[in-house]
Amino acid sequence: MLDSANIIVQAGKGGDGIASFRREKYVPFGGPWGGDGGDGGSIFFVATKELNNLVNFHRKKIYQAQNGETGKTKNMKGKNGDDLIVPVPVGTQLFELKKDKQILCHDFVNEKDIQLIVQGGKGGLGNTHFKSSTNQTPKEFTRGEPGEIKKFILDLKLIADIGIIGLPNSGKSTLLKTLTKANPKIANYPFTTLDPNLGTLNIKNKTFVLADIPGLIEGASKGKGLGDKFLKHIQRTKVLIHLVDINNEDLNTAYKTIKNELLDYDKNLIKKKEIITISKYDFDNLKISKQSQEFIQKNDCLLISSITHKNIDELIKKIYNLIA
Ligand SMILES: Nc1nc2c(ncn2[C@@H]2O[C@H](COP(=O)(O)OP(=O)(O)OP(=O)(O)O)[C@@H](O)[C@H]2O)c(=O)[nH]1
Ligand SMILES: [Mg+2]
Numbered sequence: 237m238l239d240s241a242n243i244i245v246q247a248g249k250g251g252d253g254i255a256s257f258r259r260e261k262y263v264p265f266g267g268p269w270g271g272d273g274g275d276g277g278s279i280f281f282v283a284t285k286e287l288n289n290l291v292n293f294h295r296k297k298i299y300q301a302q303n304g305e306t307g308k309t310k311n312m313k314g315k316n317g318d319d320l321i322v323p324v325p326v327g328t329q330l331f332e333l334k335k336d337k338q339i340l341c342h343d344f345v346n347e348k349d350i351q352l353i354v355q356g357g358k359g360g361l362g363n364t365h366f367k368s369s370t371n372q373t374p375k376e377f378t379r380g381e382p383g384e385i386k387k388f389i390l391d392l393k394l395i396a397d398i399g400i401i402g403l404p405n406s407g408k409s410t411l412l413k414t415l416t417k418a419n420p421k422i423a424n425y426p427f428t429t430l431d432p433n434l435g436t437l438n439i440k441n442k443t444f445v446l447a448d449i450p451g452l453i454e455g456a457s458k459g460k461g462l463g464d465k466f467l468k469h470i471q472r473t474k475v476l477i478h479l480v481d482i483n484n485e486d487l488n489t490a491y492k493t494i495k496n497e498l499l500d501y502d503k504n505l506i507k508k509k510e511i512i513t514i515s516k517y518d519f520d521n522l523k524i525s526k527q528s529q530e531f532i533q534k535n536d537c538l539l540i541s542s543i544t545h546k547n548i549d550e551l552i553k554k555i556y557n558l559i560a
Contacts, residue, residue, distance in 0.1 A: 239392040239465075241293035242333075248276025248317035250357035250380025251304035253365075257373065268374055269311045270363040274304030276356030276383040277317030283344035287325035288434075290392050301354075304380055307362045317356060327395040327472070333387040341388075345395065353388075357381030394432055394469040396447035397559055401470065401498075402479035403490055404451025404461070407515040407542055409433060411479065412448040414542040415552070426451055427462060432469050439556045447473065454493050457500035467501040475558045476508050477551070479515040480537070482522065487514065487531040509558045513538045517546060 251273025258266025279301050299322055305314030324330075324344055330353075331338040342351045358381045366374035400408045404426030412418050416435025421428055433448040447469060453461040470476065484490040491512065498505035514532060517539040524532075532539070538554065540547045 238291045241290045241390045246385040247354040247356040247383030248301040248303040250359040251306045251314035253360035253362040253377040254307040255363035255377045256309045268363040271307030271312040273359030273380040274314035274316040277301030277319045278356040283326045283349040284323045329391045331389040354384035357383045397444040398446045399470045399473035406479040406481040410542040456497045476510045
């Protein structure tokens with residue numbers, strides 16, 4: 237998933253005004269009639285759900301709107317440059333790069349959210365504007381203004397209601413597949429999921445978006461494993477489903493490993509509502525250590541199995557109660 241990009245955006249230049257005088261038969265002292273330049277086109281970004289990555293901004297990095305045309309004789313204004321409207325995925329944050337500083341300009345949270353990004357230059361004035369009682373034949377005109385040019389970083393953060401997190405191979409993608417119509421790759425080895433997968437879950441006429449986040453390991457917030465680039469996607473979720481594989485010798489350590497990474501990345505992440513689930517709990521009479529039993533009781537964990545569907549309905553209820 238390409239979820240970050242650097243681009244340059246340039247609005248159109250305003251067309252120049254011109255100096256020109258009437259020269260017609262039977263009009264011996266024709267006055268000025270130089271027209272104004274057209275305005276340069278502006279650039280707008282609009283949020284759309286049709287895109288879910290920033291790959292377009294890797295293919296094309298420079299965006300330019302049309303320039304305004306030069307003014308014409310007979311006081312005719314040059315044509316305005318066309319505006320350019322660029323679609324960006326919902327969830328894109330736009331940062332302006334100013335002297336190595338990144339300033340957040342806009343967060344495209346809603347579909348069809350439209351934002352002016354750079355303003356086109358105003359067209360120049362033709363010499364008609366400079367006519368006065370003392371100057372009947374002005375030769376002055378003004379040039380069009382340059383269009384704004386800015387550098388931006390686009391950063392896409394998924395907008396999901398629920399994030400499914402856990403160590404690699406804990407069953408996150410399988411759970412997404414169980415809860416939604418998504419069909420992510422599932423395999424019995426770590427780091428099967430390399431990009432977040434999304435799915436939607438309908439409960440009582442409400443639709444929730446779930447994101448299956450690639451597996452996190454100790455040090456993820458500092459770049460280990462697949463690193464911290466997916467942690468940003470958790471920032472916008474309302475609820476986390478934290479999967480802890482029952483096959484871990486020590487559930488507490490497995491759980492804490494993930495919590496520490498969330499804390500190191502952004503302390504707000506550990507304040508999120510969380511459903512702690514013990515995954516792969518296929519059989520009711522599983523023999524588990526005393527330590528694990530204590531962890532389950534202390535944290536009021538939900539024991540689930542995507543294979544036998546144990547407590548999947550219960551999990552859906554919990555999700556609904558926490559969000560709605
Ligand atoms: N027995 C059992 N196996 C499961 C269950 N859920 C998942 N698995 C298996 O666990 C393995 C890993 O499942 P995934 O869903 O790919 O795990 P993941 O957490 O998405 O893994 P990464 O994407 O690598 O982080 C697969 O072999 C699954 O078939 C379950 O409820 N019971
Ligand atoms: Mg996976």
